[in-house]
Amino acid sequence: MPDDALFAAVMDPANRADPYPLYARLRERPVARQRDGSYVVSTHAAIRTLIFDPRLSSEDLPPFKRPPTGNPIRDWIINPIRSRIATAHRPLIFRDPPDHDTLRAAVMREFTIPRVQGLRPRVVREVDALLDKCHGRDRLCLVEDLSYPLPVSVICELLGVPVTDEPRFQSWATQLATALEPDARGDVESRRRTVAAFDAISDYMRNLIREKRTRPADDMLSGLAAPGPGGAKRMSDFDLISTAILLLVAGHETTVNLITNAMLTLLRHPQELERLRADPERAPRVIEEVLRYEPPVHFRTRKALGAITLAGETIPKGAPVILLFAAANRDPARFETPDRFDPDRPDIEHFGFGGGLHFCVGAPLARLEAEIALVALSRRLVAPRLVRDPPPYRTGASLRGPEQLAIDIGGIDPVQAS
Template sequence: MEPASSYQQILQFSNRADPYPLYAELRKTPVARQEDGSYVVSTYEEIVALLHDPRVSSDRRNLADPSLGGGQLPSFISTDPPEHDRLRRLTMRHFGPPHSPRKVDSLRGELLQIVTELIDGLADRTQADIVDDFAYPFPVTVICRLLGVPLEDEPRFRQWADELVENLGPGEGDMAERIKKRQATLLTLGEYLSELTDAHRENPGDDILSGLITDEGPDGTMSQHEVIGTGALLLIAGHETTVNLIANGMLTMLRNPWLLERLRKEPDLAIHTIEELLRYEPPVHFLPNRVALDDITIAGVTIPKGSPIILALASGSRDPAHLRDPDHFDPDRPYIQHLGFGGGVHHCFGAPLARLEAQIALRELARRLVNPRLVTDPPPYRPSSTLRGPRHLEVQYDGVNPYSELPAT
């Protein structure tokens, strides 16, 4: 039997805690064809080029083997321009510029209140799971309020999110079986969102779902199917990646106590810290759902039309050809250019909110937890190689500092 390739080893769960030495091996072949016919791209310059190449599709129906294209979220994340642009514009009208330019920033006070209450809930203990007790409930509460999803339904879509995430990207196991599981989960989630959409149509509020249903802008209105697909995307992506960003960030701070101390003294450092975290320990490691619409030659390799393309974002952000000393965490870097939110037309829709959530979360955890330290290092990780982060992050501490208003920044 042939030894496993660097890419195959990265997918193995035994390497989840530290895949970065394997990414260094992977970058020796910037564009590597795999046994299944997919092409893994691992270097910064080549990934950026493909993220902006109109010959690269996000619609898996363009695969040479269409049977591999099932089980996608039916939303703008899996479509190409001009359809992608229309759906994204319709959604952005209720979330950001130009129609809702202050939407995210107006949430700052509410986000701080949620974080404060969660940390207050840790005050009568000396040990907590940062994932279950903080990193998960924080963004889930936020996305439920934004979308108009009853918070009491959260346990239901947490299960759906876990099932979708663990079967979404590259990994071990039978592909046909994984697609079948994704399709079954999407069907159940779609039925739930259909009922919720009907309820919002009868009694619309000031939430995003109500806006998607009732809006009649220059691009027309979304169909019921499009509203459900967009709702599913925002519900899943709106919290899964942020959970990982906060958990990876707390883990990095606990491994670097000097960073905790600096954040306590310099709360504005949280802005640069999050950007460096998105480069150094990103929540998304792969963009697996890309397809070549034509023969594409890059780094001396021709990717045939119809071939699957996998962009190894986490590898590209640590490419030594892109920046110096990439395996060193340094929030003071004068140049922090990363692939943590992808790029091109599919640049992460929720990036402004994720940044703000993570900045507030890590700043407050650093400021209020007294002498926090890891219980287990490395912590147990989630199965997914695509959305990589700790499944649990047990932390001991000596108490919780009382909340006190920080100066406006």
């Protein structure tokens, strides 16, 4: 396969189960131009350099454009205005400073460590309740039975979304996550579905924000919607809606993959699963190594605002840039025996949550949920065994994780007293 076709192969669903040989090929050229004019950056050192380079922009999405409806007033007046507003008020992961910094600061005032840690008892109860529902079965699907319902329940509680509305977000979140997939951006039908999902969730959030301002509660959305010093808004209503959508989607989709990838890895390394069962204090080290070894997000896209010369290659102004985090996480120039899963590594400087200005704001929550879920799974599942390896994967190459993870079990142990 030619070097300039390697990333196209990464995007091919046929390589979803094991893209790592392709990543090794890509690392041979730290900055590699592809046939479509994009530049893939794949080594640890090169990415570490670029994530702090102000010439690399996160504002790389195409303009928001609603499909025609056949109604002249809507198509020529209303929808163009709404599309311009949506384009100008992207979620903060698609924004550059100073807008990014302002929005992130507002989020971090609410997304505090004490607030996240305060969710621990709630997450423990939710994990145990989900496993209790599987009692009496000899097989479970980790994605359907735990990895998917847990994060959406937790993020909805954190934001203050009524529990009765949680099911509505599953299809919205799944569709909106395609915005991270480069091939989906140019697909007309995919963009139509994304626009429909965005409009539906925006309308929902607009009404919920109005309710939070009328009857505020102790949740993140109430805090974000509350006036700042002097009564001024912390952010515009359009930015508030896009931020709420981002927190819901990102806080859900990536954690699904983290929990599922982690359990898949442990089932492939049963000695590590047994060590975790015997010593739950190992959970943080296991999670950090999973974030390096099988991360939930494999790459993010950027755009060059000016010419950038790196590793003997010049990225021209305006060129699309792909930061291939998962390849950097297994860079032998940075990690000894990088293809070996080893939670006892002395130094795990990974890009599992990205890096730089756009380091994942929800990292503490994702770590908390994964830790509680993995400890419970290791201690309560009796003789767990993979049914199919590799399992079927979701279509996305950026947010990479199994679509299903069937596990045969000999039973489910009761909750252990602490």
